[in-house]
Amino acid sequence: MEDVVIDVAGLRHSYGKFEAVRGVSLRIHRGELFALLGTNGAGKTTTIEVLEGLQTATAGRVRVLGLDPVRDRTTLRRRTGVMLQHGGFTGSLTVRETVEVWRRLTVRPRPAREVLELVELADRETVAVDQLSGGEGRRLELALAVLGRPEVLFLDEPTTGMDPASRRRTWDIVRELQRAGTTVLLTTHYLEEAEVLADRVAVLRGGHVVATGTPEDVVAALPARITFRLPAEPAPPDLPHATRSVRGDRVSYQTRDLQGDLARLLSWAAARQIRLAGLSARPATLEDVFLDLAADQQPRVPQQERETAR
Amino acid sequence: MSRTTTTGPATAARDRATRPTWQILALLRMELLVLRHNWTATGMSVVTPLLVAILLTSGYGGQPVPGVRRVATVSAVLLTFVVHHHLTTVYAARRQEMVLKRLRTGLPADRTILLGTASGTLLTFLGQALALVLYAVVVLDLPVPVNPLIMLVALLLGAAVMAAYSAALSAVTRSSEAAMLTTLPSMVVFLAAPGALLPLDTLPPALDRILWFLPTGPFTELLRVGWLGQDDQGNGLDLAASVVAALPAVGVLVGWLVLGLLAARQWFRWEPRNG
Secondary structure (H helix, E strand, C coil): CCCEEEEEEEEEEEECCEEEEEEEEEEEECCCEEEEECCCCCCHHHHHHHHHCCCCCCEEEEEECCECCCCCHHHHHCCEEEECCCCCCCCCCEHHHHHHHHHHCCCCCCCHHHHHHHCCCHHHCCCEHHHCCHHHHHHHHHHHHCCCCCCEEEEECCCCCCCHHHHHHHHHHHHHHHHCCCEEEEEECCHHHHHHHCCEEEEEECCEEEEEECHHHHHHCCCEEEEEECCCCCCCCCCCCEEEEEECCEEEEEECCHHHHHHHHHHHHHHHCCCCCCCEEECCCHHHHHHHHHCCCCCCHHHHHHHHHC | CCCCCCCCHHHHHHHHHHCHHHHHHHHHHHHHHHHHHCHHHHHHHHHHHHHHHHHHHHHHCCCHHHHHHHHHHHHHHHHHHHHHHHHHHHHHHHHHCCHHHHHHCCCCCHHHHHHHHHHHHHHHHHHHHHHHHHHHHHCCCCCCCCCHHHHHHHHHHHHHHHHHHHHHHHCCCCCHHHHHHHCHHHHHHHHCCECCCECCCCCCHHHHHHHCCCCHHHHHHHHHHHHHCECCCCCECCHHHHHHHHHHHHHHHHHHHHHHHHHHHHHCCCCCCCC
16 A cells, blocks of 8 residues: 555635635645645745644645544644744743643653764753753753654654754755655755755746756756857857757756767867866756745746656 | 654653643643742732732631621732733733743644643742732631632633633733723723722612622622621521522623623734734
8 A cells, every 4th residue: 555644736825815825735644755846935834834733724625644633633633743943842842841842732742862962962952942052952852842753743844943063964964764654745945955865856836836856857857058158259059959048158058968968079179179168067956946846937847848858 | 633653652652642631731831930930910919919818818807707708808809910911911921922922833722722721820820819818717717618619710700711811802902001091991890890999789779780780790709708607687597599600701701701701712912013
């Protein structure tokens, strides 16, 4: 049997007249680490909050572990862990007190010491929560999210506001949890995070999923780039699998056949003894995917390209 | 309800965390920790109201009827300030801190979260009321309450009514400072009843009868009837007659409670706007 842990079909959600999520479908399997990628306002948080049961879907079907997040809230809650985008602490309580209060609200909680060591806050136990740095606060959130050893973990922008060391530590923790069998859904606008962590990603824009697949697939669907400085003359050639654009003194090709087009370009240059200054050739990165897909001025073009590319 | 295969203390702990009473105790613990860490809040919501209450009743030593009437009036003021006003700020603060939203991602049901968040304030009020009655009996030499159960019903129902409107009003309250403004009209309305801020027996009868329906009207009447075992005309009431005399007041408070719960259900917000 296919073990689908999170199943979303045709999800829509509106705040009054504004429709934040416009028909999102996702299937996430047990043990998978899935990233929702998108800019602010793309619908990431709304989607994850519907899955957490904090928002009710306006339309569509949502199942987590086969249960309805709103209707089956009490059954589902003991199996999920949630890290919200913005903290949820009473500032005057200490780290230790906060964890102890939450332990009382958790089924078979981990020992406080254990979770605090996990997120490297053990030496901050007696500090008031409002004295923590942004990154420390996020790590405390993570500690609370994993307190009950959840089967499914929702992380809404888990590393926002973290310094690089904290971010790496958080990645390690998330990977450890995944290795232990936890299914993780996280949202992020850090591409590196999705590339490093995720088994699969979905890129959201304007409430739609505009690309989905492994990070490599999503990248491979986009053209590679060749750039160099515009020579005085002659005009740069047309390449069979590429589109050319000139911005200032930069020539840039987007190509579906990097090796072939690059070879043609180099032989063109060699034949004319032209030196291509600042030459660079590279495959698409998730950054390109993101910028291309997130750009409002070219709606849906990338998806068509992706389909023709296959 | 529990279908786990785990045994021993693990099962006990698991079941415990899913029980509403246990969850309310956990939330009460959180509220008490806030009070312990924040002496301004403690002073504002616990100590000052009690000192003022004692101050306002201390001139009534040895005068059973005026004394009890006075204590009932002061209890109505405590009720609106401590429960209604303070709880509005607590709900607003926990919402702005995203604590309420965070709690909703966990095991407790919505109503458990609301009740648990209110528990510290409710307990404070009941403690203050108890201290005030003890002070009245022991120091002011007022009579021992005849029907303390009726008084307890008044305190619990009154507090529940105030809590419901606090939840509703917290929706338009952005901070503790704003609560001063948002709860002022409701406090005035709630207190404008004979036996609370207005005197008994001196208003025009028609007005008196209408204003009695405001929450502190029945609230103070229940306190007087329960304490003295007689109605406001001085007729002695036995237990059965006291209960019958209390019914209309209880009915009005229940009516206010139902309206308050509907309002809370309609307007309560779990997270800040544009959060």
